[in-house]
Amino acid sequence: MKEEEEISQDLVLEGLKKKDPVTIDGFIRQFSRPLFGVILNYTKNPADAEEILQDTFLKVINKIDTFREGSPLWPWMRRIAINNAIMWLRKNKPKQDRTLNLDDMEPVFTNQGEFKEPVFSWTMDPEDVFMNSELGSELYNAIQSLPVEYRLPLILRDVEGYSLKQISSLIQLKEPTTKTRIHRARSFVRERISKYMEGGK
């Protein structure tokens, strides 16, 4: 079967419920790439992403009886992939995450509570990211260089659009801590991309 070939959802569901090897084979071929793309937002390490991907397929197949028939399969699978990435990253925190000091990325204030350094406006707009692949990579790298405890709440809030309450429950944090982490992570990303956004490089 061609990778791009779409198979009827009902047939897929039926085959997955029966644990039919041919269906599972086609299913993995069809959804490996899009699921991998989702998971790579959570970790840029391909080996980690592959492990999360295989666990995701296993969970999807094992939970297929709980899938509400008639609803679209992709958003359901996507949620499973995201939850799986969260669980995996919480259990296997990458070591290099510990080297980054987020304090250096927050603005510095005087004793009078004023900004110590000048704050420049940006000449570029968020829409311009589509025109500038260098900025796109910088954005992705900035997110990926965040320690996982900051990266997860940031992606869940700003990329996925989850509520603060949902995020706190998913990553088991109190809401004020979730907010502080998102705030610091945004400040960090803002600082990292400033040089591109200020000058329209």
Added chain:
Amino acid sequence: MKNSYDCKTCFDLLLDYLEGELDDDKRSKIEEHLKTCGPCINYFQTYEKTTKLLKTLKEQEATVPKATQERIKYFVMREIHLNES
């Protein structure tokens, strides 16, 4: 009592401000400060643009090599058989 905050307090309350979670008193003190503070206006605008930029982050374009797909298939089938036996 002052009717406006300093930059540091505005920065600390920025997320709550954008989430609409501040009471009227705190919100108006921030807005009062923003009327006259250039650095804060720039910081608020660029911070908000950062959140908008993050929303544009799409799923990553990545190919999954055939060998990887085979490994995944092998893993999944093995786990299924282990569960069933």
